Amino acid sequence: MSEPKLNYLPCADSGSGHRMAYWEWGPADAGHIVVCVHGLSRQGRDFDGLAQALVERSGGAVRVICPDVVGRGKSDWLADPMGYQVPTYAADVFALLAHLKPTTQTLDWVGTSMGGLIGLAVCGQTQFPLPVPLRRLVLNDVGPAIQWDSIVRIGQYLGRAVQFESLQQAADAMWAVSTTFGPHTPAQWLELSRYMVKPVPGTANAVTLHYDPSIAVPFGTMTRESAAQGEAVLWQLYDAIAAQTLLLRGAQSDLLSVETARLMTARGPKARLVEFAGVGHAPTLIAFDQVDTVTQFLLA
Numbered sequence: 001m002s003e004p005k006l007n008y009l010p011c012a013d014s015g016s017g018h019r020m021a022y023w024e025w026g027p028a029d030a031g032h033i034v035v036c037v038h039g040l041s042r043q044g045r046d047f048d049g050l051a052q053a054l055v056e057r058s059g060g061a062v063r064v065i066c067p068d069v070v071g072r073g074k075s076d077w078l079a080d081p082m083g084y085q086v087p088t089y090a091a092d093v094f095a096l097l098a099h100l101k102p103t104t105q106t107l108d109w110v111g112t113s114m115g116g117l118i119g120l121a122v123c124g125q126t127q128f129p130l131p132v133p134l135r136r137l138v139l140n141d142v143g144p145a146i147q148w149d150s151i152v153r154i155g156q157y158l159g160r161a162v163q164f165e166s167l168q169q170a171a172d173a174m175w176a177v178s179t180t181f182g183p184h185t186p187a188q189w190l191e192l193s194r195y196m197v198k199p200v201p202g203t204a205n206a207v208t209l210h211y212d213p214s215i216a217v218p219f220g221t222m223t224r225e226s227a228a229q230g231e232a233v234l235w236q237l238y239d240a241i242a243a244q245t246l247l248l249r250g251a252q253s254d255l256l257s258v259e260t261a262r263l264m265t266a267r268g269p270k271a272r273l274v275e276f277a278g279v280g281h282a283p284t285l286i287a288f289d290q291v292d293t294v295t296q297f298l299l300a
Helices: 044-057 086-103 114-123 148-155 167-176 186-194 213-220 224-239 258-264 288-299
Strands: 005-011 018-025 032-037 062-068 106-112 134-140 197-199 207-209 244-250 272-276
Touching: 005 086, 018 044, 018 086, 032 044, 032 086, 032 114, 044 062, 044 106, 044 186, 044 288, 062 086, 086 114, 106 114, 106 288, 114 134, 114 224, 134 288, 148 213, 148 224, 167 186, 167 207, 244 258, 244 288, 258 272, 272 288
Parallel strands: 032 062, 032 106, 106 134, 134 244, 244 272
Antiparallel strands: 005 018, 018 062, 197 207
């Protein structure tokens, strides 16, 4: 497997600023940019398989950009944990898009879970224009309305500072809270897990999770009332989307309900809905049918 290029971009915040890391696949001069943004506790290497497929199937005409959202992966951690919210993430992405603007001719977005919400914040408003209009949007198992039970479930494991004796032990532990991702071979899950951990200094093989445990701080302040208020704003952003939109849903998802998905096909950009059997929240975009669905949509 080929390897992506790792880049860093300085971004502003309420303190002294931070660096956002992003992974780059494909030719540096390709004008068709696909930005892929990961979920809440994930990182940019989640999209390795999809990125390679897009570059290969396009004949090298696509450049795929996969940021590590601040607090995750190779990106810096924030001094103020309350900065771990969508407004900060969206501001970082605007800085990234401005950096990419000189070579951007066509712009697409793939967002898994939190990455989809960031996409709505970035692409559903007009106050801060994009370098070029968004052409196509893929929302992976997320919408303006999020089921409260799924928020409670995620809150039960998010932010725990844990240490594992090996990568395999970490992969086994992560699988225990990620079975909703759907069927994966042991090799596939181990590869996904590889970038979810980092070495523990001073140990031979021990690893810990890649993200700042403090990302759980603002998440833990969420209430049913604040979630409902956020939902109203997200629907406004969704209704303003002009791009062709593909909505992916795990058929057993506890985060994106059937009702919300159906409503998203009837309002705003009137997304085309594709469901994957045997999968909950969220499809990892590794299985052939998932990769094929997304690449066909983005390269059509």
